[in-house]
Amino acid sequence: MTYHTMIPKYTEADNVTGCCPVFHPEAWDNQIFDFKEYVFIKEYSSSIMHIPLNLGAAMTKAQKAIDLSHQAYLDQYLILSKDLSPWKTEHYFLVKGEVEGYSLEKIEGNYLAKVYDGPFKDMSKWIKSYMDETHAQGLNVETIFMFYTTCPQCAKTYGHNYVVILGKIQ
Numbered sequence: 114m115t116y117h118t119m120i121p122k123y124t125e126a127d128n129v130t131g132c133c134p135v136f137h138p139e140a141w142d143n144q145i146f147d148f149k150e151y152v153f154i155k156e157y158s159s160s161i162m163h164i165p166l167n168l169g170a171a172m173t174k175a176q177k178a179i180d181l182s183h184q185a186y187l188d189q190y191l192i193l194s195k196d197l198s199p200w201k202t203e204h205y206f207l208v209k210g211e212v213e214g215y216s217l218e219k220i221e222g223n224y225l226a227k228v229y230d231g232p233f234k235d236m237s238k239w240i241k242s243y244m245d246e247t248h249a250q251g252l253n254v255e256t257i258f259m260f261y262t263t264c265p266q267c268a269k270t271y272g273h274n275y276v277v278i279l280g281k282i283q
Contacts, residue, residue, distance in 0.1 A: 114225070116145045120207075122188040133267035134190060136275045141260075142228040146279065153193070153205035154179070154215035162199045175206050178215060184208040193220065193258040193279065205258070224279040225252065226260075231274060243278045254280035 121140035128134055158171040179185050191207040229239040247254050260277035268274040
């Protein structure tokens with residue numbers, strides 16, 4: 114495992130769909146990330162038993178604010194999602210600076226990334242696998258974030274539905 118203070122960058126060639134960039138799992142899998150160099154804005158979405166209700170609207174609202182404030186990175190992309198309950202999820206959008214209507218958030222600590230690929234119905238299996246692997250390595254996981262690397266349409270286009278689980282390790 115390698116420790117990183119910067120997240121992987123994308124190139125212009127990765128912008129195939131004009132929506133979500135091509136994801137490179139090898140740049141994330143089994144890597145440790147410290148996000149201390151970055152700031153985020155936070156948005157919420159509603160769920161019913163962890164099934165998103167207004168995720169598209171929440172994502173569109175935050176992305177529009179980021180775009181209007183000109184605070185998006187052109188070569189980096191990261192949205193971290195964390196279920197607060199079966200009814201509510203918070204999403205952290207990577208930004209360069211101040212976004213109107215939002216306060217800046219920091220995410221501290223070291224996060225071990227593990228990449229999974231497949232249908233969302235396998236999420237509970239992926240989380241169990243992640244927890245089993247980290248426990249076998251003697252690591253304690255404090256918080257888990259999900260990085261859904263592409264929207265459903267881009268995942269279909271690319272033929273992969275990569276999800277990165279990032280656990281804050283101690």
